Amino acid sequence: MSTPNTPLWEVFIRSRNGLAHKHVGSLHASDATMALQAARDIYTRRGEGLSIWVVPSSAITASDPADKAMMFEPAESKIYRHPTFYEIPDEVGHM
Amino acid sequence: MMVANIQVSETPLVLYTLRRADDALILGHRLSEWSGHAPILEEDMALSNMALDLLGQARELFSYAAKVEGKNNDEDKLAYLREERQYRNLLLVERPNGDFSQTMVRQLFYSAFADLYWRAMMKSSDATLAAIAAKSEKESAYHLRHASEWVIRLGDGTEESHRRAQAAIDDLWALTGEMFSVESGERGLIDAGIAVDPETLRAQWRRTISDVMIEATLALPTNDWMQQGGRSGRHSEHLGYLLSELQHMQRTYQGLTW
Numbered sequence: 001m002s003t004p005n006t007p008l009w010e011v012f013i014r015s016r017n018g019l020a021h022k023h024v025g026s027l028h029a030s031d032a033t034m035a036l037q038a039a040r041d042i043y044t045r046r047g048e049g050l051s052i053w054v055v056p057s058s059a060i061t062a063s064d065p066a067d068k069a070m071m072f073e074p075a076e077s078k079i080y081r082h083p084t085f086y087e088i089p090d091e092v093g094h095m
Numbered sequence: 096m097m098v099a100n101i102q103v104s105e106t107p108l109v110l111y112t113l114r115r116a117d118d119a120l121i122l123g124h125r126l127s128e129w130s131g132h133a134p135i136l137e138e139d140m141a142l143s144n145m146a147l148d149l150l151g152q153a154r155e156l157f158s159y160a161a162k163v164e165g166k167n168n169d170e171d172k173l174a175y176l177r178e179e180r181q182y183r184n185l186l187l188v189e190r191p192n193g194d195f196s197q198t199m200v201r202q203l204f205y206s207a208f209a210d211l212y213w214r215a216m217m218k219s220s221d222a223t224l225a226a227i228a229a230k231s232e233k234e235s236a237y238h239l240r241h242a243s244e245w246v247i248r249l250g251d252g253t254e255e256s257h258r259r260a261q262a263a264i265d266d267l268w269a270l271t272g273e274m275f276s277v278e279s280g281e282r283g284l285i286d287a288g289i290a291v292d293p294e295t296l297r298a299q300w301r302r303t304i305s306d307v308m309i310e311a312t313l314a315l316p317t318n319d320w321m322q323q324g325g326r327s328g329r330h331s332e333h334l335g336y337l338l339s340e341l342q343h344m345q346r347t348y349q350g351l352t353w
Contacts, residue, residue: 006135027137030248037241038137041144 008057009035011042013049021053029054098349101168101176107280109164110183111290112224113173114278114326116156117184120174121334122205123149124341128192138195141241145202148234155227162223175345179335180328187270189325189334193263196249196256200263202242207303208274209235211296220288243307250311261313272321274300 006028012021024043029035035054043049063071075081103109126146133139157170187205192198213235216228249260275293277285284290308315324330344351 028135029137033244034248037244038141040237041141042137045140045144 006030009039009054010057010060011035011039012053012055013039013043014051015049017050021051024048026057098176098346100178100181101172103168103173103177103181104164104166106164107284108221108289109160110278111281111284112156112160112163114183116153116160116173117182118188118205118209119149119153119156120341121182121184121337122188122201123147123153124337125188125190125192126198126202129198134195142198145234145238145241148231148238152227152231152234155230159223159227171345171350175342179330179338182325182330182334182338183328184325184334185270185273186322186325186331187267187273189331189337190267190270191333193266194259196246196259197263197266199242199245199249200260200267202238203246203307204267204271204304205274206235206238206242207300208271208293208296210239211299211303212291212293215291215296218288219290224289239303246307246313247311250308250313257312260311264308264313265316268316269318269320269322272319273323273326276323276326278326 008026009029009032010026011024013024014021027035027038027042029038032054036052039052039054044052103113105113123146126142126149129142130139130146133142153174154170157173161168161170161173185205187201190197190201210232213228213232217225217232219225219228246260249256251257275297277293281290285292304315307313
């Protein structure tokens, strides 16, 4: 039910300190304050979050699915970009 | 066969706790009536969340009332097996949901009080009530914020939403005075530091409501005549219908569980 009065918002939740906000879904709300409340009511009912961001969906610039080949395929042949070829000294532990 | 009414030994502390439990139970039930019917999905969830908060408060208060009473009653019996006159909730909370603005104005009036009330009750000399207050205060603070934001938007929204919000305020205003009444037997609890004197909350409540009204471009009625009755069991015709639905399963199948 997207109308000019209830635009779409994207919701990002940070579940723990030290983690990044993660996209969890979207909702409709009249403005930023109501979007934040709706996000709290819909996406944090089971203790999922410590912090919420809401962003107007219209503020997001998305890549065009039609550009997929040009955008992403060139990276597929460059396996040397993965850090799996480096020897890591034992003293470093987990990276 | 219908399960019979229970008897309750209504000592001052039992009765005092039941009054607060009944407020939460009845308002929670009213809000739950919106489940699946709210104007948008987001608000459906918000109303259900508030209903569950209130139901949780009611459960703790009923359990405590049963414990204080020390008879054979428990939270379910107190919630489901009393007759209408034994319910002592505010007339405000039994009012039907009406349109969305009626529900939100009712929630604003109640939550603005509950927020102050529970915050003050955190200092109660009764440890259980103080603990219930500490949990309930956070919930009420959110209910107040949610209802305030909605009333501001309804009042300062379209011509129709403004008209409906103002009508809700005019309609419900006379039921707000009962929140500040001190019933017989309660003065002793106040003097003992168990209960809060609601009179000490009135000025701040009025300020909270007035601030919302100004932002919402709405006006409070100038007539301050107030209707009483719920606290002493004299209810509007609406409560009986609510109770028949609320009690149906426990009246028909005593002790039924999920």
